Ligand SMILES: Nc1ncnc2c1ncn2[C@@H]1O[C@H](COP(=O)(O)OP(=O)(O)OP(=O)(O)O)[C@@H](O)[C@H]1O
């Protein structure tokens with residue numbers, strides 16, 4: 053008999069309208085990295101949430117070291133040495149990184165908080181695993197990447213031996229992913245067991261020992277990574293072959309739809325400007341990609357471009373109109389669609405239903421309201437149409453609460469809404485984050501079809517594959533400046549990497565002259 | 568499996584569908600909350616006087632049936648303040664200031680009632696509208712502070728409770744038409760400014776309750792069916808996303824506070840303009856430096872009604888019902904103070920149980936309760952509750 057540290061046997065978990073886990077079995081060995089693969093909504097998060105005590109399964113049992121255990125809440129899980137980094141982080145925004153890490157297990161003497169010891173331990177862990185953090189920054193002020201590192205440190209701080217990562221890499225930069233995968237390997241080497249959810253097959257091939265595949269709530273199989281291939285994994289997952297190459301026709305670029313001139317945006321974190329005097333154009337019929345390592349001003353620039361924040365100087369022209377000072381609604385009406393970086397903060401109202409979310413940008417249009425009264429029929433029809441067209445899966449269709457949808461399907465709902473709305477420019481910030489390979493393929497096709505329709509697309513992506521394959525032109529941002537403009541057909545990933553890390557630049561002047 | 572399941576979702580109504588529907592869980596949680604409240608109330612009552620506890624408690628539970636006119640009459644003002652707090656709450660604003668708005672409403676209504684010469688058919692209507700305007704003004708100012716200076720509305724509305732109360736007391740005492748200094752209260756209002764009575768014997772119940780219920784229903788429609796309601800709730804759930812969607816956050820904050828203030832102001836007008844069963848008299852206002860307790864009761868009403876206007880209509884009636892029944896408990900020897908405490912325990916335990924079930928409850932449970940050094944929010948809530956209790960007692 054194999055020696056498993058955790059066995060989840062015949063787990064069944066239902067939600068209204070859907071069986072999220074249908075008789076699933078998953079065994080975790082000590083010291084292995086075990087990947088969990090499946091389409092959006094396949095039930096991966098649900099399964100690990102059962103293990104972490106967030107949900108109770110209707111059927112099935114969980115064993116630890118061969119003994120049956122009951123995990124009724126995350127505290128039970130923690131007592132059994134099970135820790136989890138959630139798909140959507142569970143950090144307290146108004147606390148600092150350090151406070152979040154030690155939350156719930158604060159070291160204290162006679163009730164007085166002993167932060168110095170905790171700080172020392174956290175910084176040691178941070179150094180040991182290369183998880184760079186600023187312990188005193190507030191969560192609401194730091195990048196998603198750092199929030200993630202805080203979550204991982206939280207787990208390590210609790211000395212858990214079974215570590216669950218729910219799509220940790222979806223929000224990381226390629227460098228960070230590399231580091232994280234190495235950390236996972238190190239942890240496994242130390243004898244910890246890692247359960248790792250990802251949609252990226254390369255990562256599974258690189259780091260995992262075994263992989264369990266789910267499809268539509270059902271168990272498909274568990275394979276040894278050394279005996280399998282990317283293609284086979286994706287076939288197990290989707291039930292068909294996926295093409296990893298993107299086909300793009302040549303199109304001709306049209307006139308400029310978005311023009312950014314000398315835009316400067318202040319930083320919220322430090323006194324310097326986050327975006328320094330950047331200028332570029334996006335033309336109809338092209339996909340321009342803003343590449344760069346996370347934290348080099350992309351987020352601030354997009355906030356300013358879309359009206360969430362103000363610019364301190366410069367102009368933004370959309371379809372010939374100066375929108376530098378326009379309201380968000382005005383920008384939207386003038387032809388800007390925006391797939392935001394943070395789907396829970398900006399993209400969705402989680403306590404609204406799917407259909408209510410699908411009209412979030414359009415509820416005020418005559419199609420959906422009459423003298424201030426919402427036309428629910430129109431909303432329902434429209435939602436059903438989008439759900440079908442974009443294959444947004446959920447338990448109860450249009451009336452599903454957004455909160456209860458799987459992460460990937462939440463993202464698909466946002467994409468559906470923003471692409472379907474009239475626009476000249478589509479600002480897409482990491483649009484495929486958290487999507488399964490099939491959905492990624494589909495979204496890439498959608499972006500390209502926007503371009504083929506003559507719309508401009510501004511894509512912000514941290515993922516080099518996406519940058520190289522989808523875009524027509526790459527602008528690299530480094531420390532708030534555009535340090536290079538590259539043609540994806542004529543450049544290599546290595547060269548791109550040099551620009552992104554600031555090691556190389558073709559001066560901004562050249563770009564200006566080129567126009 | 569998945570597709571089969573979802574396609575069957577439109578077919579028929581199964582028991583499971585009902586029990587899992589949003590309305591049902593909300594309803595059961597209200598019943599549960601009330602049940603908990605009643606248990607605690609009973610325990611307190613048993614401690615205070617064990618001999619007659621069953622008799623006394625049955626008065627509290629059933630006594631209201633004999634005096635249903637009065638139940639509705641006393642429900643009117645707390646229904647309005649409940650709607651005020653509830654509406655603001657849906658927008659994510661905590662309107663503690665219903666008391667001040669309510670008091671301003673009373674004053675404006677009194678002023679128009681005494682100082683303006685209007686045809687009798689419309690005089691009482693003008694007074695009601697004046698009351699609404701007074702409340703609106705008192706909601707507008709904190710709304711401005713919140714929208715443009717980002718000053719926490721809890722702080723401003725609490726301050727405006729005091730400012731409003733002292734201001735009204737001062738204005739009334741300084742006005743010899745309104746004020747009868749020998750009796751330390753306002754004069755009797757002329758009959759023409761009193762609301763038409765519904766003519767139920769021995770009760771002051773009047774058209775106010777009908778208007779209040781209609782307003783509740785209108786608010787429900789506004790919240791559930793209109794784009795304004797859509798924006799308001801969206802902002803309450805997630806202000807970042809509503810901003811991203813281009814909603815005008817500032818305008819909506821001000822508008823919501825103005826409407827909330829207007830609702831509480833109407834409550835004040837309905838209360839002060841109510842007809843008196845005794846011919847030749849009327850309701851009066853006593854400027855005795857006490858913040859109107861009906862404003863605070865509005866918070867409990869709103870919480871118990873899950874901030875849903877229809878729920879609030881029922882919770883206001885329920886709370887009034889318990890209070891009316893409670894007044895009968897002194898027939899079996901319970902002191903009015905004890906009864907007040909029991910009633911307060913029932914109301915606030917129910918309301919508190921509701922909070923624990925709602926979104927705030929989830930938040931509190933998740934982040935605050937477990938962590939010994941971080942229970943700031945909970946303490947805050949408890950402080951508010953305590954203050955309400957104190958105010959409650961003072962007012963009696
Ligand atoms: N709390 C919940 N209430 C109702 N339905 C839920 C809930 N959580 C998940 N579901 C449903 O269960 C199904 C599985 O969701 P789950 O989050 O496990 O998917 P996933 O495999 O993690 O997908 P993704 O890759 O998109 O994150 C989805 O259809 C989702 O709508």
Ligand SMILES: [Mg+2]
Pocket residue numbers: 096097098139218458459460
């Ligand atoms: Mg998931």
